[in-house]
Amino acid sequence: MLTKRKKLTKKEIKEDKLVEFYYKTQSYIEENKNKVLMYVAAFAIVVVAVIFFLNYRSSRNEEAGKLLSRVMDLYEQGSYLEAIEGKQGTNLVGLKKIVEDFGSTENGETAKIYLANSYAFLGQSEKALEYYDDYSGSNDIYNAAALAGQAGYYASKGEYEKAADLFKKAANVSKINPSRPDYLLRAGINYMKAGQRDEAKALFQIIRDDYKTSTAFAQVDRYFTELN
The missing domain is CATH 1.25.40.10 (Tetratricopeptide repeat domain)
Structure with missing residues (x-):
């Protein structure tokens, strides 16, 4: 004699679907093992590359900050041409070189403002405009200054x-x-x-x-x- 089939609850239906999904996933992985491993390896490479890039960018920004701090004395003294060009034979790298080498870093972007200001103080307004216009850092004070x-x-x-x-x-x-x-x-x-x-x-x-x-x-x- 047939008995009345018990009606499944929503929780039981959900659990049943979860079990079904689990076995389907396992089956797919077994059938496509090489492809899955390739995807995992590719993802790992991307993660490593991103971490490497962020660390590299951070170290570059730190280096630009050190160079910028050294040349700021010249800028604050009003020695704008020296601040732009730096001093050969010393560790004072000029603002122009800092921008050329580190312009994509945050401190390199900051150097653009001081480089532009230096050109403006020297009456070289076209060059000043070029660097003011090129600023794309995230600092609101420097953005406003640009x-x-x-x-x-x-x-x-x-x-x-x-x-x-x-x-x-x-x-x-x-x-x-x-x-x-x-x-x-x-x-x-x-x-x-x-x-x-x-x-x-x-x-x-x-x-x-x-x-x-x-x-x-x-x-x-x-x-x-x-x-x-």
Whole structure:
């Protein structure tokens, strides 16, 4: 006599499917052992390669940091040409060489900003622009500085609206950047020169409201007077 078949619970169905999947997987591995081993080996090679690359990049970045720290004394002393070229016969490698050899590292990207600044201080604005524009590091302060450097170049060429847009962009990279009020002020000044009075007023008002202890705040009232 046939008995009524017991209805499986959801848990039992799930366990049954899991067992089925397990045996199917085992069967596939047995039938395709060489292929599976090849995939595992390939994955292991990729993992090792990634670890090697990350370690290599880290060591390169560390090396660039050491070289950059050595040359910064020259930069801070205002010896910009020496900072760019370095000193032959010493361990002082110039900013230009650091950028050439380590430009893809974070410290190499930082060196681009100081190299661009050095060219700007020497009056070589085209070269400065090249390195400001090439910056692609992850540091917000340097990213803003790169944009402001480009803005300064276009302001010197009389392209006031473009300069203003870049200064504004630099100001908006980070609201905690100590240079933000200065970037806002310079953006406003360039908007004034471009004839965009409302845009200039809006930026000057931010300085008035939010940056009362900044040097930009001490200057902003005279520009408001010019606008009225």
